[in-house]
Amino acid sequence: MASGSQLEAIKRAKVLMVGAGGIGCELLKTLALSGFRDIYIIDMDTIEVSNLNRQFLFRQSHVGQSKAKVARDAVLKFRPHINITPCHANIKDPEFDVEFFKKFNVVLNGLDNLDARRHVNRLCLAAEVPLVESGTTGFLGQVTVHVKGKTECYECQPKPTPKTYPVCTITSTPSKFVHCIVWAKDLLFAKLFGDKNQENDLNVRSSDGTNSTNHTEDVFERRTDEDPEQYACKIYDHVFGYNIEVALTNEETWKSRNKPRPLYVRDVLPDNLIQQNGSLENSVTEESVVSSMSSLGLKNPQDIWSLSENSKIFLEALRLFIERRQKDIGNLTFDKDDQLAVEFVTAAANIRASSFGIPLHSLFEAKGIAGNIVHAVATTNAIIAGLIVIEAIKILQGDFENLRMTYCLEHPSRKMLLMPVQPFEANKSCYVCSETPLLLEINTRTSKLRDFVEKIVKNKLGMHSPLIMHGSTLIFEAGDGLEEDVVANYALILDKALAELPAPVTSGTVLTVEDLHQEFSCNINIKHREEFDEEKEPDGMVLAGWIAPTQKDARIVSNGESTSAAHPAVTEMVEKSDDVEIAREKPGTKRKLSEMSEMIDHVHDIKPCSSHDVGDQVHPQEVEDNDDDDDIVILDENPETRKKKRLQ
Ligand SMILES: [Zn+2]
Incomplete structure (x- = not known):
């Protein structure tokens, strides 16, 4: 229960909320129920069906409407006398300038992308308005506080970027399912259905890095009179059979690795099965989405298909693209909402995985990996929203001593699922909040x-x-x-x-x-x-221009009270996604992130293969960061940049 002084601060406060999505819905509700009376809410998005499972202020009938406006109406139903101003707009619009920000006592972010976060950070610094920043990914989340002159700003530490894999890991030596997905999605799918003029590294590399498949171009080009099914079989045999045979000739590569197995249609699918493959005539008459799964009678997306089922899906999906979606071919980029594309990529990745002895995955799992999806968890959003309000109240009371950044963990650390940390001091070499060139x-x-x-x-x-x-x-x-x-x-x-x-x-x-x-x-x-x-x-x-600040012992804080520095570096941040920062227990010992990292330990970018990579075991840790991106990914940060100094 809020104390008298808290209630006064809450009642007087003018709050700017940026974002009315997963965190935003929870946050608006919690603010209203905590006694806040003047809330301005900005969101540029409209409601989609996929939001309804967790953005609980929205209903089916609201689909297509402004999130900010519907959220306001929903909350006014149980708190009719408070003032909520909704705005269906982009926070980056010029009307939301420094003068606009100065009207508020605190800014609360519930955003989903780095670009908007950086923008709000800069305006908060310029307007000298405290910012409470947040993010969630699945079970993980964090709330951080940024007060000019008292704590670091949102950009004091470099932000994480997607992880990339050397191209040869993708083209020649996959060791994880995610490598097969990247190959299927970014190379094979792009080669078959995307822009023909794009450079593509699909061909298997030989030891000197040059292509050893001279007739590749001819193989992917379909003659106008070529039967779609024959063409599909030809592609199958080429990428899963012939290319693997070529790769095997480079013995150096396989000295320390398991050799892949070439796969040909004739071995995987005996002739009679090919004849039964699909029933296109049936699906043509249907009005539904073109799907090789439905034409083959496979229903459950959570089933893991056998090699022969994957092969049938592959051939059928390729045939359906040619026969039903000819006009798309040449312009397609992978889209996780394109059912046929997901089926094709799942099947292709699984066949390749099978060839390389990597465990197969269901369409549901493959879609998550290919679409960079970490399934949102409503409870995490609710917890994070509660923590945002707690920090906002401290700010409004001027209680800066007790500000905390809190990390929501997937597995308890020292019996805590919520890990509070004192905010960090500003990075003196931050190009945003300091004047360091x-x-x-x-x-x-x-x-x-x-x-x-x-x-x-x-x-x-x-x-x-x-x-x-x-x-x-x-x-x-x-x-x-x-x-x-x-x-x-x-x-x-x-x-x-x-x-x-x-x-x-x-x-x-x-x-x-x-x-x-x-x-x-x-x-x-x-x-x-x-x-x-x-x-x-x-x-x-x-x-x-980044100078790594010197590291001091971490002070772990429990329930708002400082404890001793008995566990240095407990809160060292080493792995981050765009939305979440994950704490690591001790340097070198990974928290149990297996499920999460399996889902998000991937990329959509492939970096060029350097010569030493060929023939060497390539570990994901060796890869480099790429440019900023909003997708949910995880990466290992440069150890020099992650040393942080706690606010004293
Ligand atoms: Zn800064």
Whole structure:
């Protein structure tokens, strides 16, 4: 029960809630029931059927309507006298500027993507409004607090990025089911149904890294008179049979690995079975979604199909694509909501897994992995929403000493499922909340301004309407409201090399990059560098500027009280997804993350294969991070960047 002073603070508070989804529904309800009376809620999304299982303020009849508005109406039914202002809009819209943020006592985030989180962080810093930030992934979740001048900001630590696998693990030496999924989805599916002009690394590599399959192009090209079923069998034999045979000729690769088994249609499916394969005529007359499962009579997506069932699905799905979805071929990218695509990818991944002696998975599981899905858990959202409100009340009372970041764990750690930690001190080299300049190594003679704007300013720094200054000279700006001739002029300048700009950017130049909307600016020291490693530095430029803060013993806090530093580093964060940070018990001992990491231990990007990878065992830990992404993934962070200093 709230105390008198708490109630006063709650009643007076003006709260901005960003996001009315999984966490947002719980949060709005908890705020209303805790006595909050003035809540502004922004969400750009409309309600979808898939939200209804956990976003409990919404009903079937609300599908298609604004989340913010329906959430308000639902809560007003049981708290009719409070003031909730809904706004169906994007938090990044210019109307939500610093002045807008200043109207609130606290901002509560229930967002689902990194980009919006960074944006809100910057506006909160500029408006000096405390931010309570949150995220959940399955059973895991966290609430963090960010108060300017008192704690770190949301961006004080580099944010995690998707994990990538060397391309040779995917093309030649898969050891996990996820490798087979990536192969089926990003290589085979893309090759057969996607843009033909896209580069594709489907072919098996030989020891020198070159393709040894000379007739590959002919195989994937279907002659117009070619029978779809024959074509499907030809593809099957090529990718699961012939390519594996070729791979086996490279004996070096298999010295320390189990050899894969080539699979051919004639062995897996005796002739009579091929004849029974599918009943297309039946499915043609149906109005339902094109599905090889239904035409083969397989119903339960949680069943694990046998090799022969997977083979039948593969052939049938490929035939259905050709006969029923010819117009899509050439434009398709994998979509987890495309039933036939999921069936095809599941079957292809399973056949490959079978060949490499990797356990097979059900369509349901394969879909989760291929679609980067971690199934949401309503209870986690409810717990996190409760924790957000607890921290918000402390902020409103000015009780900054007792602020806590709390991690919701999947398995108890020292009998705790909720792990509270004192907030961290601001990172003195944070380019967002400190004035430390960044260092950019770049080839100023060959890199274009466009590369700098896209790869660094927008992608790495997360600016939307950047303005780039060289001393007092304005080099470039982007955003709404610019004159046409100005825009045309900038379009020309974008294709100039940095050193060729009217105000040349060379080694030693200091650029100031600003986003006026975010009221965020930082300086970048430019250092010319002639060459970059194509594999390790694919951007052709390297942005540095993070100085790892020194590590101090962790202070573990239970029920708001400080305990001794008897368990140093208990809360060291080593693995993160975009939405969640996972605590590790001791360095080197992994928490039981098996189920979770199996689901999310994957990528949709494949990094180039370096020469030493061929023939060596490649561990997932050796892979590198990629650019920021919003999908739910997990990765190992550079140990240098994860040392944190606790707020004293
Ligand atoms: Zn910061």
